Amino acid sequence: MGIYGAINSAVSGLSAQATALENISGNVANSQTVGFKRLDTTFSDLVSGGGSTQADQVSGTTYATSRATNTIGGDISSNDVDTYMAINGEGYFVVTQAADFVDGSTTFADDTFYTRAGDFEVNKEGYFVNQSGYYLKGFPLDPATGNPVGDNPSVIQINSQPLAASSTTTVNYQASLPRVPATTNYDPNTANSELLNDGANGAPGPNLGATEIGDTGTLEADFLASSISGGSVTAYNSNGSEVPLNVRWAKVDNTAGAEVWSMYVDTGGEAGTSYYKVGDVTFDGTGQVSALANTGATAALGVTTSGTTSFTLDEITVGGVTAGTAGNAADSITISFANGSLTQFADPDGIATSVNLSQNGYAAGELTNIAIDESGRVIASYSNNQTRALYEIPLATFQAEQSLRRVDGAAFAATSDSGDADLSGGGAVISNALELSNADIADEFSKLIITQQAYSANSRIVTSADEMLDSALNMVR
Template sequence: MSFNIALSGLNAAQKDLDVTSNNIANVNTVGFKESRAEFVDVYAASLLSAGKTKVGDGVLTSDVAQQFSQGSIQFTNNSLDLAITGNGFFATVPELGSLETSYTRAGQFKLNADNFVVNSGGGHLLGFPVNPDGTSSSVSLSTATPVRIPTSSGAPTPSSEVDIRMNLPAGDVPPANPIFDPADPLTFNNSTSVTIFDSLGDDHIMTYYFVKTAANSWNMFTAVDDQMVNVAASAVQNPPADPLAVPPIPAYPQPTGAGARGAVLAFNPSGDFIAQSPAVIQTEQLGAGILSNGADPAQQLIIDFNLDINGPNPNEPTQFASNFEVTALKQNGLAVGRLTGIDIGNDGLVKATYSNGTSEPLARIAMVNFANEQGLTQIGGTNWKESIVSGEALAGEGGSGTFGTINSSALEQSNVNLTTELIDLISAQRNFQANSRALEVDNQLNQTILQIR
């Protein structure tokens, strides 16, 4: 019997050495979780045995228990490197359409040839669908799909409106030459321009010319790619009366110049914007003569000066005794955007930024937790599978409930403490040597007994 006891001790010591050696071998494996060999004694007793004098039958390995303590965080320069601080796992599937879900803490992700986010083993990272405002539409693992990063932001948006806010210098005088000519800077006082986009996403330069005609009145003309564009015709405007206007506000016919029709901007003696003609300043259709690249020739643009008939408004232009200054100039068109960056928040929201200045929420990385993490089945590649002992996978968002947060541009290192493992290795070695010695003594005792005559 003592042979078997010593042999069970050798087996247990060997198991302890194996577990410790495996921990040491994976000290630099991202997302690795150390294991611990757990042992129990074997106490075989029958109904008629003498329990008070029973010695025991050795030792058994009861479990190689994984330890899911937090590993240290190492920061990187790759936004697709992800680390979880706290509880939770990433969910991956081996291929599109697969339901064979694996779980991992290793966040070394990258893009494959089809722009899906995958790990080094080809596992596709799962994410929840999101609404345009970034909120999750579902946090069920059954609705999670592989996260894909598009290379463009879709179809372009043609410009339809331009908002302008500026100050026109009150001290300017009407040009000596009253005939407006965009090629002659002596025929206008100031100009500014903005980039607009056609229906194909091609960019064009829209220029605005301001010509002072009286103390509180300015003409505005516009051109696209140096070709004059008419402001849509309108009836003569009769602005509302203004008590500060001296003399009373007159009616404003639309001006003409350089073969194009323009608009009128009127101010009162306090420099406040009080009227415009026409009431809605909109260009005529740009036409194929300007949009010669095949874009929609019916494109028109509203030029919005944000006139407020109820009184001064900070969004309106002004006419003060200062220099010409454009304080706001924006349009609502977009070119075709190309991907310039990926941003991942602590809650797992994946947002793409594009070269046209837009950003778009794409998905929210799925987080998964289990009632018993130590019950997960190891399948290699720093991956685990759900088991009966672990319980069902519980999905959720990063930073909510018991789920940890997600750190972008970071990796969770192995939680193996090398110093502790080396000490355990020495202890396991001594244990092995002691059991070997016990086996040797048992052998000597047997030899002595067999040699008795």
């Protein structure tokens, strides 16, 4: 059996090296395929029959098996496409395939697949689809809490409908008022000239103690000359119309340890007035707010106070546009001074400093962009500068990912040996990036040279054995 055994072993070597060559060729062919995992080749020997001791045995045949390299990551390359993703660490994107197109909409198969190919783009229906035709799955996010909804991911679809307008309910106000405001009327040689010119302060002029300052005549001019700017912000009503809020401050009492300022808001000339009075703010000797009062505030605003932290305006009309709803506390506007954001300290320039106003309303907006953030969430951006987190992208991990079954398109299917997918872990999603193939052409060429030499050597064994058989047959003749 020696010569025949040699031929049998050589033929098995040819077959094994052919398998290795096939894997090498496939790896080289997919060296530029996004998310591709190369297949290496493992050779195993089969001991031929013989004696019970190694001295009586001979080398047997061989066979080749493919070895998965799923756990070996490819290089990560940056990319300009906002919806392209790569995975840093372990895990797979959860995807599925389209089943049919019914009544103008895509339906999906029940099968779930897993891939590292993150070249996803949003198609005309709003689905994330990669170049191999797989549709990305994710968990929808609750718009109120931002938490994922449900236990099973669904196919991600982006709704292109405009984002509805949201009315302003809170204006966060920050400023540091000066001890002595540098108003136009202020004269350091004249007592109380820094106070609001209402006649009662010893300065000539019309009565500015009214809750609404007229937009014509000397009332408005004297008010502006007796007050300083407090910044501005644009608020929004429920239909998205802009309501510009321009704030002015007028000092009305300079009693040591209890200095009082009045806060006003520009009306845009509404109803024959220029400014609404919001209320009075009292500062203690340390420059902190000690009291808020709606005394003298205009009834048109329905002002209420909350301790030393906020004024609440029932509604306000500016330039013919109304924000808030009279009698509806849920639709009112709160001007918040929380966390000590309003103070009074000496300032040589006599102006309000560190002024910052922000509000939580916005106009309606059109969808302008879809991107992935650093936590693997799908973020929609709108023309009104708002963003919304719509989905969270899970990563699937397996107890034995080397036992996943390869399918077309650099994807895998779970098997009984791999176990079920775990969607609670995995690595990190990197946006604007792609994971390249983990097949390296230089390494594959090195393996190709070795495989070619081994194949030639096995073919030489067959040739030599054939010649030896001819010699044996010639001996008989």
